[in-house]
Each structure stands twice: as structure tokens, then as C-alpha cells.
Amino acid sequence: LYLWSLFVLAKKSDFASLDTYPIRTAKQEIFLDEDNLAKRYQGLLYQKSYRDEKSTVQIIYTKQYNSAVMISRILEGVGIRVVDISQQNKQPKVCTVYEVGESFSGTSQDLSQFFHCNLVEGKTWVSDIILELADVEPLWTGK
Numbered sequence: 048l049y050l051w052s053l054f055v056l057a058k059k060s061d062f063a064s065l066d067t068y069p070i071r072t073a074k075q076e077i078f079l080d081e082d083n084l085a086k087r088y089q090g091l092l093y094q095k096s097y098r099d100e101k102s103t104v105q106i107i108y109t110k111q112y113n114s115a116v117m118i119s120r121i122l123e124g125v126g127i128r129v130v131d132i133s134q135q136n137k138q139p140k141v142c143t144v145y146e147v148g149e150s151f152s153g154t155s156q157d158l159s160q161f162f163h164c165n166l167v168e169g170k171t172w173v174s175d176i177i178l179e180l181a182d183v184e185p186l187w188t189g190k
Contacts, residue, residue, distance in 0.1 A: 094125050094126050095126065096126070096153065097125060097126035097127045097128075097153075097154055098126045098128075100152055100153060100154055101128075102127070102128070102152050102154040102155070102174075102175040102176055103128045103129075103130045103173075103174040103175050103176065104122060104127055104128065104129050104130065104154070104158070104174055104175070104176045104177070104178055105129075105130060105131040105132075105133060105171065105173045105174040105176070105177050105178070106118060106119055106122075106129060106131070106132045106133070106178050106180065107133055107134075107135050107177060107178065107179040107180065108132065108133075108134055108135075108180050108184055109134065109135060109136070109137075109138055109139075109180070109181070109184060110184065111184050111185065111187075111188055112132070112134070113188060114180065114184045114185070114186075114187040114188055115132045115180065115184070116132065117187050118178075118180070118187055119132055122158075127154055127158075130173060130174050131173045131174060133173075135179075138181075139179055139181040140181060140182065141164070141165055141181050141182055142162050142163065142164035142165070142178075142179060142180055142181045142182055142183040143164055143165045143166075143167055143177075143179045143181065144158045144159045144162075144164045144165070144166050144167065144176060144177070144178055144179075145167050145168075145169035145170070145171055145176065145177040145179065146166075146167075146168065146169070146171065146175065146176045146177075147168070147169070147170065147171055147175070148168065149168065151166055151168075152175070152176070154175075154176060155176045158176065158178055162178070162180075162183050163183070164178070164179075164183065
């Protein structure tokens with residue numbers, strides 16, 4: 048009953064239509080145009096609490112730069128500041144979120160939960176939080 052009342056009382060302007068996806072064609076195949084999609088829907092799921100927290104994130108990838116870029120777009124779209132994308136040669140086994148301090152921020156907890164990563168107290172050098180993609184990286188290739 049509560050959900051029904053929310054929909055009935057909502058204005059049409061409270062909703063955004065997602066029915067027209069930007070596409071591109073190449074070699075007689077149809078692809079989702081990621082750049083136009085990002086421009087069109089950037090900020091749609093924005094959460095002010097991430098900006099209020101003022102945490103910055105560095106994304107570490109091993110092989111697939113495109114995966115890191117796609118993830119950074121998603122994070123920026125919800126309000127998380129990504130300040131660096133770096134490559135490392137060592138192959139970590141599992142995705143890990145690192146943050147300095149004894150208590151973890153809401154941003155690091157949400158990153159850990161969303162990507163199913165370990166949440167570890169550890170040293171950071173460029174940002175407040177490090178997201179080391181590891182086994183998550185191949186899932187976000189965008190191809």
C-alpha cells in the first residue's frame with residue numbers, strides 16, 4: 048500500500064525514461080554507445096552522502112584499462128570522487144578495498160559490498176581509498 052501511494056502521488060517529472068538507449072553500428076553489428084550512455088545518464092543515481100564524506104578513490108587494475116575506466120564512470124556517477132587509475136604488475140587474487148584508519152567510511156564499505164571485495168585497513172598513497180580490482184576486473188570489460 049505504501050509503495051502504491053508513492054507511485055500514485057509521484058509527478059511525471061520524478062521519473063526518467065530509460066527506453067531509448069544510445070547505440071552505434073559497426074560492421075553490421077549493433078553496440079551500446081557507452082560514451083553517449085554515460086553522458087545521458089551520468090548522475091542519475093547520484094548520492095550526496097558520498098560527496099559529503101569527501102573520500103577519494105584510486106582504482107588499481109592489472110590488464111584491462113577499459114574495465115577501470117568503466118568502473119570509474121559508475122563511481123563518479125553516484126558521487127564518489129575517483130582521483131587516479133593506475134596499473135600494477137602484481138596479480139592480486141581477490142578484489143580488495145583499502146582504507147587507512149580503524150573505522151571504515153561509508154564509501155569504502157559500499158564499494159566493498161557492491162564489488163564483493165575484502166575490506167582491509169591498509170596504507171594508501173594517492174587517495175583515501177584504494178579499490179584493487181583483481182578478480183573483478185574481467186567482469187567489467189565493456190566488450
